[in-house]
Amino acid sequence: MWVTFIITLSLLITITMTASAMLGGYIGRRFVPIQERPNYVGKALETRITRRLRINEREKQTWFGYAKDFLTLNLLFLLIGYVLLRFQGVLPFNPNGAVNLDWHLAFHTVISFMTNTDQQHYSGEALSHLSQMFVLSTLMFVAPTMALTMALAFIRAILGKQIGQFYFDFVRVIVYVLLPISLFFGMFLIAFGVPQTLSPNAVVTTLEGASQTIQRGPIASFEVIKQLGNNGGGYYAVNGAHPFENPSKWTNYIHLFLMLLLPMSLPFIYGSMAKKRKQGFLYFGVMLFLFVIGTVAMYATLYSNPSLHGQEMRFGAIGTALYGAVTTAAETGAVNAMHDSLPSLSGIILMGNMMLNVVFGGVGAGFMNLMMYVIITIFVAAFLIGQTPTVLGKKIEGREMKLVALTLLVSPLLILGFTALALVVQPGQDAITNAGPHGISQILYEYTSAVANNGSGFEGLLDATPFWNITAGFAMFFGRYIPLLLMVAMAGSLQMKPRVTDDGALRTDTPLFTSLLFGVIVTVGALTFLPVLLLGPFAEWLMIR
Amino acid sequence: MSSIKQAGIVVSLTMILCGVAYPLALTVAGQALFPSQAEGSLIERDGEQIGSKWIAQPFVSEGYFHGRPTAVDQLTGQSGGDNMAESNPDRPKHDPELAGAIETSGSGLDPHISIEHAMSQVDRISDARSMATAEVEGVIQDTAEGESYVNVLMMNLALDELN
Numbered sequence: 001m002w003v004t005f006i007i008t009l010s011l012l013i014t015i016t017m018t019a020s021a022m023l024g025g026y027i028g029r030r031f032v033p034i035q036e037r038p039n040y041v042g043k044a045l046e047t048r049i050t051r052r053l054r055i056n057e058r059e060k061q062t063w064f065g066y067a068k069d070f071l072t073l074n075l076l077f078l079l080i081g082y083v084l085l086r087f088q089g090v091l092p093f094n095p096n097g098a099v100n101l102d103w104h105l106a107f108h109t110v111i112s113f114m115t116n117t118d119q120q121h122y123s124g125e126a127l128s129h130l131s132q133m134f135v136l137s138t139l140m141f142v143a144p145t146m147a148l149t150m151a152l153a154f155i156r157a158i159l160g161k162q163i164g165q166f167y168f169d170f171v172r173v174i175v176y177v178l179l180p181i182s183l184f185f186g187m188f189l190i191a192f193g194v195p196q197t198l199s200p201n202a203v204v205t206t207l208e209g210a211s212q213t214i215q216r217g218p219i220a221s222f223e224v225i226k227q228l229g230n231n232g233g234g235y236y237a238v239n240g241a242h243p244f245e246n247p248s249k250w251t252n253y254i255h256l257f258l259m260l261l262l263p264m265s266l267p268f269i270y271g272s273m274a275k276k277r278k279q280g281f282l283y284f285g286v287m288l289f290l291f292v293i294g295t296v297a298m299y300a301t302l303y304s305n306p307s308l309h310g311q312e313m314r315f316g317a318i319g320t321a322l323y324g325a326v327t328t329a330a331e332t333g334a335v336n337a338m339h340d341s342l343p344s345l346s347g348i349i350l351m352g353n354m355m356l357n358v359v360f361g362g363v364g365a366g367f368m369n370l371m372m373y374v375i376i377t378i379f380v381a382a383f384l385i386g387q388t389p390t391v392l393g394k395k396i397e398g399r400e401m402k403l404v405a406l407t408l409l410v411s412p413l414l415i416l417g418f419t420a421l422a423l424v425v426q427p428g429q430d431a432i433t434n435a436g437p438h439g440i441s442q443i444l445y446e447y448t449s450a451v452a453n454n455g456s457g458f459e460g461l462l463d464a465t466p467f468w469n470i471t472a473g474f475a476m477f478f479g480r481y482i483p484l485l486l487m488v489a490m491a492g493s494l495q496m497k498p499r500v501t502d503d504g505a506l507r508t509d510t511p512l513f514t515s516l517l518f519g520v521i522v523t524v525g526a527l528t529f530l531p532v533l534l535l536g537p538f539a540e541w542l543m544i545r
Numbered sequence: 546m547s548s549i550k551q552a553g554i555v556v557s558l559t560m561i562l563c564g565v566a567y568p569l570a571l572t573v574a575g576q577a578l579f580p581s582q583a584e585g586s587l588i589e590r591d592g593e594q595i596g597s598k599w600i601a602q603p604f605v606s607e608g609y610f611h612g613r614p615t616a617v618d619q620l621t622g623q624s625g626g627d628n629m630a631e632s633n634p635d636r637p638k639h640d641p642e643l644a645g646a647i648e649t650s651g652s653g654l655d656p657h658i659s660i661e662h663a664m665s666q667v668d669r670i671s672d673a674r675s676m677a678t679a680e681v682e683g684v685i686q687d688t689a690e691g692e693s694y695v696n697v698l699m700m701n702l703a704l705d706e707l708n
Contacts, residue, residue, distance in 0.1 A: 460628030
């Protein structure tokens with residue numbers, strides 16, 4: 001079993017890494033500032049469209065202008081999405097008679113899909129076709145695009161290049177990256193048995209003569225962008241465990257590949273845009289190392305505990321372990337087994353991946369978190385050797401370090417703060433369905449998943465209440481926007497600075513620096529979250545062994 | 546152009562492109578190339594639809610293979626697990642001889658059972674159908690195609706073919 005696991009993991013990493021390196025190079029070439037961009041198919045059409053939108057890509061946008069456009073578009077999507085969900089009962093395209101969502105459920109759902117989290121507190125049939133198309137499906141493209149544009153702006157800024165035009169990046173990410181890949185792999189999913197139909201549910205007569213409803217719909221188109229964009233929301237309540245979302249081990253591998261593709265490509269995008277391929281590769285290496293440790297540990301927990309409770313036969317222990325590790329590493333949030341029922345110790349890996357949020361991490365967000373740790377490491381290392389800390393020839397000073405420190409504090413404050421709150425108030429405690437330490441884990445998992453914009457859950461938690469909709473809604477909102485904006489502000493601040501000579505400056509593309517970076521990530525992550533992980537999954541393990 | 550108007554144009558374009566055009570394009574292509582899968586891999590017998598290859602249906606009679614325990618009513622098409630943690634006292638203990646036979650599945654609609662689980666039902670089925678046990682075991686082997694799990698509906702269809 002271990003041999004099969006190691007071969008499977010190596011193949012998954014090799015294939016996805018190769019594809020990610022190619023995709024990263026492609027994105028890197030396509031998204032350099034216009035002056036550096038060669039001619040390509042579609043450039044003329046693109047120019048015509050942007051002229052109509054009155055966007056001039058040669059016009060210099062500051063990081064502040066870029067962030068302003070980013071926020072305007074986010075707020076508009078949030079507002080329209082909220083209104084559509086709140087009033088879907090009286091709006092058209094509602095053949096199954098879905099009713100208006102309560103205000104707190106509409107609030108939670110629209111934030112959930114806008115922030116790339118896709119935590120679901122509504123039940124599957126609660127949405128109209130209009131809500132499915134214009135809120136869920138649309139936002140599943142919009143959310144990863146938003147994070148990717150911010151990551152592109154961030155990379156350009158720290159490289160001292162022009163930051164670009166937000167709307168231009170936004171449209172190009174959807175048209176050149178997300179749509180083509182989705183269409184291509186959507187066909188694969190259909191071929192392997194994922195339905196894609198506009199027909200109503202089928203009603204069949206079973207072999208024993210009963211009448212069974214087969215719920216179906218346009219699932220493949222939903223499934224592929226859900227994984228590629230690290231969204232993770234399920235078409236059905238049980239997500240990727242449902243045989244129509246994930247009918248075989250082959251579709252399981254396609255899911256794993258798609259979840260990792262974009263997060264893995266970010267270091268290569270950086271390497272390509274910065275023309276520092278070695279550096280990109282080393283950043284990739286740090287994340288890969290963290291990923292391999294977590295994934296091997298995940299398989300070990302399932303290997304030593306062969307219970308199939310909450311798991312599907314067709315994936316086996318390997319397919320289940322890989323899915324759990326990948327979905328939390330890449331912050332997708334899809335599941336192919338009920339995480340609540342997995343071995344107690346696996347909770348440490350699942351939550352640990354989300355707490356670190358740099359084990360590849362979500363599209364764009366994971367890479368920006370890594371760069372936050374890079375700057376902390378430079379800061380620490382430079383002082384150890386008595387130098388002024390610089391990154392890419394720019395001095396790191398008080399202002400940048402304040403922004404970095406703030407970013408670092410956001411996620412522990414939100415996760416631990418909300419968990420503590422839910423543990424002491426009645427509406428929080430009432431949601432627990434597994435008594436003892438696992439009850440703490442259920443609450444901790446919910447907020448960790450919300451803040452890291454993952455979206456998976458210990459789904460036993462009874463979270464369809466105003467308390468959970470409101471607190472998880474805020475956790476997702478702040479967990480998303482505060483770090484993104486702080487990091488782009490930090491990059492903007494670096495961009496304005498004069499370049500100092502980097503003769504004799506600390507080199508960041510060495511194995512020594514890379515291992516120091518790894519140490520900083522693990523130390524900072526472990527010191528922050530270890531105590532609460534001991535109270536939850538570890539205490540549960542001690543209790544039952 | 547005001548920034549709100551600019552954002553409004555981008556919002557409507559995105560909704561039409563990603564919310565309508567993309568799923569429609571994939572539906573047209575999928576229905577053209579893989580019509581059976583795209584419709585849900587429905588199985589017909591004597592001109593009547595009897596189920597989907599991928600969705601478990603409840604079996605209770607002695608002469609059919611039974612599927613895994615489930616937390617949902619499979620006839621409604623709803624999905625769900627029972628979300629019992631490892632430490633939950635109500636959760637049944639694992640039996641390695643009967644992998645998956647006493648544990649609820651993740652989806653509640655798992656169409657497969659383990660080979661061991663299937664073999665444990667051979668005597669009951671051969672009694673009920675007055676078939677040789679070797680014939681029932683043959684159905685398991687043929688349907689499993691070398692995997693460690695086997696599709697319950699496909700086995701039961703094969704049983705009905707035989708007698």
